[in-house]
Amino acid sequence: MRAGGGFGADTAARVLCRVLGLAVACAFAGVAPATAADSTASRVPKPTIAITTPGKCVEDREVILRDHMDLLKHQRVLTVHEGIRTKAHSLENCVACHASRETGRVTGSKDAFCESCHRYAAVRLDCFECHADRPATGVAANMPSPAGTAPR
Amino acid sequence: MNTGNGNVDHGRRQVLAWGAAMAGVALAPGVTLFELAQARPPSEPASAKVRWGMLVDVNRCATDCDACVVACDRENGLPETKTATSAQWIRKVELKDLRGGPSKTAPVMCQHCAHPPCVDVCPTGASFKRADGIVLVDRHTCIGCRYCMMACPYQARSFVHEPVTDQKPEVPRGKGCVESCTLCVHRIDRDQIPACVEACAATGHKAILFGDLNDPGSEIAQAIATLRTRALRPDLRLDPGVVYHGL
Amino acid sequence: MRTHSTPADNRRYWALVAVLVLIATVGLGAAHTMEEQGHIVTGMNNRIVWGLPHVFAIFLIVAASGVLNVASIGSVFGKAPYKMRAPLSGLLCIALLAGGLSVLMLDLGRPERVVVAATHYNFTSVFAWNVFLYSGMFAIVAVYLWTLMEKRMQVHSGRLGLAAFIWRLLLTTGTGAIFAFLVARQAYGSALLPLLFIVMSFAWGFAVFVIVQSALNALCGRTLPPELLRRMRNLLGLFVASVLYLCVVLHLTSVYFAHQVPFERFILVDGGIYPALLWWGYVGAGSVLPLLLVFHPRLGSARALLLASLLTIAGAFALLYVFIVGGQAWPLEIFPGYQASSSFADGQIASYVPRLPEWLLGIGGVAIAALIVVVGLRVLPFAPEADVPALPAAATGGD
Numbered sequence: 001m002r003a004g005g006g007f008g009a010d011t012a013a014r015v016l017c018r019v020l021g022l023a024v025a026c027a028f029a030g031v032a033p034a035t036a037a038d039s040t041a042s043r044v045p046k047p048t049i050a051i052t053t054p055g056k057c058v059e060d061r062e063v064i065l066r067d068h069m070d071l072l073k074h075q076r077v078l079t080v081h082e083g084i085r086t087k088a089h090s091l092e093n094c095v096a097c098h099a100s101r102e103t104g105r106v107t108g109s110k111d112a113f114c115e116s117c118h119r120y121a122a123v124r125l126d127c128f129e130c131h132a133d134r135p136a137t138g139v140a141a142n143m144p145s146p147a148g149t150a151p152r
Numbered sequence: 153m154n155t156g157n158g159n160v161d162h163g164r165r166q167v168l169a170w171g172a173a174m175a176g177v178a179l180a181p182g183v184t185l186f187e188l189a190q191a192r193p194p195s196e197p198a199s200a201k202v203r204w205g206m207l208v209d210v211n212r213c214a215t216d217c218d219a220c221v222v223a224c225d226r227e228n229g230l231p232e233t234k235t236a237t238s239a240q241w242i243r244k245v246e247l248k249d250l251r252g253g254p255s256k257t258a259p260v261m262c263q264h265c266a267h268p269p270c271v272d273v274c275p276t277g278a279s280f281k282r283a284d285g286i287v288l289v290d291r292h293t294c295i296g297c298r299y300c301m302m303a304c305p306y307q308a309r310s311f312v313h314e315p316v317t318d319q320k321p322e323v324p325r326g327k328g329c330v331e332s333c334t335l336c337v338h339r340i341d342r343d344q345i346p347a348c349v350e351a352c353a354a355t356g357h358k359a360i361l362f363g364d365l366n367d368p369g370s371e372i373a374q375a376i377a378t379l380r381t382r383a384l385r386p387d388l389r390l391d392p393g394v395v396y397h398g399l
Numbered sequence: 400m401r402t403h404s405t406p407a408d409n410r411r412y413w414a415l416v417a418v419l420v421l422i423a424t425v426g427l428g429a430a431h432t433m434e435e436q437g438h439i440v441t442g443m444n445n446r447i448v449w450g451l452p453h454v455f456a457i458f459l460i461v462a463a464s465g466v467l468n469v470a471s472i473g474s475v476f477g478k479a480p481y482k483m484r485a486p487l488s489g490l491l492c493i494a495l496l497a498g499g500l501s502v503l504m505l506d507l508g509r510p511e512r513v514v515v516a517a518t519h520y521n522f523t524s525v526f527a528w529n530v531f532l533y534s535g536m537f538a539i540v541a542v543y544l545w546t547l548m549e550k551r552m553q554v555h556s557g558r559l560g561l562a563a564f565i566w567r568l569l570l571t572t573g574t575g576a577i578f579a580f581l582v583a584r585q586a587y588g589s590a591l592l593p594l595l596f597i598v599m600s601f602a603w604g605f606a607v608f609v610i611v612q613s614a615l616n617a618l619c620g621r622t623l624p625p626e627l628l629r630r631m632r633n634l635l636g637l638f639v640a641s642v643l644y645l646c647v648v649l650h651l652t653s654v655y656f657a658h659q660v661p662f663e664r665f666i667l668v669d670g671g672i673y674p675a676l677l678w679w680g681y682v683g684a685g686s687v688l689p690l691l692l693v694f695h696p697r698l699g700s701a702r703a704l705l706l707a708s709l710l711t712i713a714g715a716f717a718l719l720y721v722f723i724v725g726g727q728a729w730p731l732e733i734f735p736g737y738q739a740s741s742s743f744a745d746g747q748i749a750s751y752v753p754r755l756p757e758w759l760l761g762i763g764g765v766a767i768a769a770l771i772v773v774v775g776l777r778v779l780p781f782a783p784e785a786d787v788p789a790l791p792a793a794a795t796g797g798d
Contacts, residue, residue: 080290082197130326132319234742236444247737275526276519296508298448305583313439327437328508
């Protein structure tokens with residue numbers, strides 16, 4: 001009914017996601033850091049990836065670009081069903097770090113961290129129908145550097 | 153893929169259980185590691201050695217008090233207005249004794265059954281019981297069929313009838329899924345007691361006791377051993393984790 | 400039907416298709432509204448969690464398995480006039496099942512996750528069994544239809560007919576078990592329910608078949624042979640009487656065996672709309688009247704059979720509404736010995752008024768079923784050939 005309705009294990013959608021993910025990764029490879037001046041070649045405006053929190057992400061950029069949904073899904077099964085609440089790959093942790101400094105959110109505007117990219121890749125983003133798209137009050141301020149907390 | 157996942161998890165849980173068992177044996181006969189899950193690190197799964205439960209002392213429950221309900225709503229970001237379509241994870245039920253005794257009130261929430269009918273009937277397995285006895289809904293696999301609401305003897309579940317905004321980061325919830333009391337699982341996982349229990353204690357009534365039913369040394373287990381307690385709908389033999397005293 | 404279609408027939412056909420498509424589309428639109436805005440747009444709430452859509456869905460699913468009986472009487476019990484009607488019976492089964500499942504699926508809180516229901520199974524759930532029973536039903540009936548319509552396969556049609564007959568009994572058992580296993584509720588949780596559902600399916604499915612057959616006969620200017628008409632009247636009467644009998648037994652066991660006197664008083668006497676629907680709708684209009692029409696010695700016409708069938712279906716809806724909605728309206732008894740009240744309507748009769756989206760969704764499901772039948776009849780020779788005692792084997796195969 002809805003395009004790319006997130007949770008099915010149907011392989012077609014996964015393959016499509018992979019292809020799109022690669023496309024996004026390729027696009028970013030040329031856009032270096034944050035507010036790259038648009039290359040006039042593309043008709044679609046490139047997403048704005050504004051990362052305001054200093055420090056390293058929990059995984060390498062390529063891994064995050066391609067596999068963030070797999071990491072999140074793995075974590076969500078562990079958290080919901082077993083009560084494992086390691087921080088590194090939790091959605092709460094992503095939001096805590098990546099919420100916009102101005103709006104405090106990861107969605108809700110075309111420049112918001114999650115939304116900008118998902119708009120660009122035209123992948124439906126339905127996490128935030130249920131999950132808060134802003135950090136818990138006071139969390140963002142005392143966020144430890146997440147780089148060291150990855151399991152394994 | 154999903155079943156594969158489940159097998160891996162199951163296998164690991166088993167290994168952990170064996171490990172724990174061996175550790176228990178190594179300590180001394182008769183001494184077991186009940187503290188194992190008490191201060192559980194975030195990387196460790198919930199343990200089946202623990203069974204979380206509550207004891208509601210109806211005699212201590214003040215008839216004009218709804219601190220537990222308010223605290224639950226606040227903790228979990230639930231609407232304050234109570235209608236036929238709004239989520240009510242915990243409710244105060246007023247009880248008029250038909251044989252002429254004094255009127256009482258009692259909080260009713262998910263009873264976290266050992267044999268939960270909601271889990272039995274859920275077609276996708278979204279309703280499940282965690283290793284430590286907490287009955288939860290995995291909202292990622294809940295399709296909103298409401299069969300669990302038909303099956304629950306306690307009317308403990310709510311269906312989210314409207315789009316939700318401003319959720320609490322630790323309590324994701326949204327339209328189209330069924331939900332119920334989580335026993336404040338997000339608090340339990342960081343070694344805190346449920347919000348309703350805390351609020352009840354703060355009023356001084358201390359009508360709800362929370363703890364590990366499996367630990368004979370716990371306050372709740374000792375209270376149950378001495379007080380006359382009963383489950384709601386004992387005829388169904390669901391072995392609820394919530395028991396009542398004074399009914 | 401398609402062998403002698405005139406331009407006027409064509410126009411009528413496409414007009415019918417257009418109307419059905421329109422109704423089905425409106426139903427889908429209603430489902431979309433329910434999905435976008437949530438179930439708040441319906442009359443359902445946390446007490447009445449299954450409402451009018453489920454009345455429609457369960458009627459269609461129960462009737463789907465029952466309508467196959469016509470084929471079973473032909474293939475399993477070897478009655479020639481019924482065997483001729485087996486393809487139509489199979490088509491109706493698939494159509495009603497598709498319509499009912501559409502309603503059930505579109506009423507879900509998260510209908511877009513229906514793929515989850517197909518990939519995650521909890522085998523202790525009757526619902527999950529039913530997913531298998533429904534998909535198996537489609538498959539078996541499809542193969543059965545093939546054996547009926549393809550000459551080279553006709554040797555197997557008896558075996559497939561038997562398989563379909565057994566499967567449909569399982570399917571209706573499964574539908575009844577959805578309620579039979581709800582031990583916590585006074586209205587459900589009875590071992591009689593699967594049996595009641597099977598008998599209900601006989602009556603309702605047969606009534607649907609009679610209606611479709613009457614419409615076809617009217618369109619083609621045919622009449623039923625008197626002998627067959629007499630048999631069909633008797634059969635419908637037997638089925639309707641059996642449902643009524645089992646309903647009486649169900650309520651008696653509820654009173655005497657399970658001691659649900661307050662609940663039975665509510666449903667049978669002072670529950671407002673529920674006793675009214677039960678007595679006037681189901682017992683009066685849906686059972687006694689059809690029985691009179693069918694068994695009265697001076698009312699032997701095909702029209703009386705058609706009217707009896709229509710009334711049977713109206714009664715079915717009344718009975719299902721009382722069973723599903725009335726059963727939930729009665730409060731759960733959590734605190735025996737106390738009069739309970741709360742913000743969650745503990746101890747009170749729950750109120751429910753179906754709203755427009757629910758009606759549209761339910762009717763849309765019926766339209767989907769009708770559309771499948773109408774298109775099916777057009778593209779393949781499902782319709783029974785003339786009953787004029789000529790040679791029934793004359794014209795089936797062909798293309």
